[in-house]
Amino acid sequence: MxxxxxxxxxxxxxxxxxxxxxxxxxxxxxxxxxxxxxxxxxxxxxxxxxxxxxxxxxxxxxxxxxxxxxxxxxxxxxxxxxxxxxxxxxxxxxxxxxxxxxxxxxxxxxxxxxxxxxxxxxxxxxxxxxxxxxxxxxxxxxxxxxxxxxxxxxxxxxxxxxxxxxxxxxxxLRETGRPTKIIAQAGSFQQMLQGKVYQMLRLTLDERIGAIPEISANKYMLWVRFTTQGGDMKPRPYDHDVPFDLALCNF
Missing domain, CATH: 1.10.3900.10 (YacF-like)
Structure with missing residues (x-):
């Protein structure tokens, strides 16, 4: 992981x-x-x-x-x-x-x-x-x-x-996060945060999948888009479902 x-x-x-x-x-x-x-x-x-x-x-x-x-x-x-x-x-x-x-x-x-x-x-x-x-x-x-x-x-x-x-x-801070199991459909996941303030996100992923998360977030929305790398190391969209654990941390 x-x-x-x-x-x-x-x-x-x-x-x-x-x-x-x-x-x-x-x-x-x-x-x-x-x-x-x-x-x-x-x-x-x-x-x-x-x-x-x-x-x-x-x-x-x-x-x-x-x-x-x-x-x-x-x-x-x-x-x-x-x-x-x-x-x-x-x-x-x-x-x-x-x-x-x-x-x-x-x-x-x-x-x-x-x-x-x-x-x-x-x-x-x-x-x-x-x-x-x-x-x-x-x-x-x-x-x-x-x-x-x-x-x-x-x-x-x-x-x-x-x-x-x-x-x-x-x-x-890390100990405040409670992991939740999630599946990103076709390599993409969005979650509304309703203005709740967090300080850190922790995403745990099986490295054998070969997917790499690109994360963007603010107090309103969290967006995770998964990519993968070919032989030229250029990132490409990962279009398969991706299981991962998500923990939102805040004091």
Whole structure:
């Protein structure tokens, strides 16, 4: 099964992009080759570009506080497992405290590092990080794997609380969706939303079908149109019935 996620607003779109960048960063940082560590460092620069477009820290703190108040409302419910609820509340407090303790603008420690900023300025140019452009960076890439890893994780460390908060908020959001089994007749599906506001759509599909969903949605209507790819990779309409699971997520 393959899961496609569609954000209904710019805020969730930003969180999903940062989550994707974090997964990419972790993968390449754990590798051994200097070229893979170059991708990990470049990914940190991409994180700054995305995170710098919104006041993520305050938004996440507000959302965590809102979720905490919602969870506290369940304490009087006898059907709720108290131990499990307390564990979640402790996790909210821990993540909120760590995020609140981060000082200044997101990634400011990177912006204050002239050496890193010189690398960032060159990496946006195709082939701009060659050894003759950045000899000091080329020398750093020839350090041991352990030395490079120490530096990379030290540069990323101030961003860690932000990404823990993002992961927690997205986890809670995904858990609000209740999957419904649907069949798209002749590769197309529409659903009226009657103005109800959602934040994310999750579509689960058997990848063996070979269908690819193209999703568009607003607060009034959801439209899913399925396509398929030939040998030239050009998308073509998928005209067969497509069974899939649909979950609409909202706090």
């Amino acid at each position: 393959i899961v496609y996620e569609y954000p209904f607003n710019e805020r969730i779109r930003t969180l999903l992009r940062l989550e994707d960048l974090y997964e990419k960063f972790v993968f390449f940082a754990e590798q051994s080759d200097p070229l893979q560590h170059h991708v990990a460092l470049s990914t940190i620069f991409e994180m700054l570009e995305v995170a710098g477009r919104a006041d993520l820290k305050s938004d996440l703190l507000q959302e965590l506080e809102r979720q905490k108040q919602t969870l506290l409302g369940f304490k009087a419910n006898p059907n709720v497992q108290a131990d499990r609820l307390n564990m979640v509340l402790d996790e909210v407090d821990r993540i909120s405290s760590a995020l609140m303790a981060t000082a200044g603008k997101t990634g400011q420690h990177i912006r204050d590092n002239e050496w890193l900023m010189s690398i960032r300025g060159r990496t946006i140019i195709p082939g701009g990080a060659c050894e003759f452009d950045l000899p000091s960076y080329y020398a750093w890439q020839h350090r041991t794997r352990e030395e490079r890893l120490t530096d990379i994780f030290a540069w990323f460390a101030p961003l860690q609380p932000l990404f823990e908060a993002i992961a927690f908020v997205l986890k809670l």
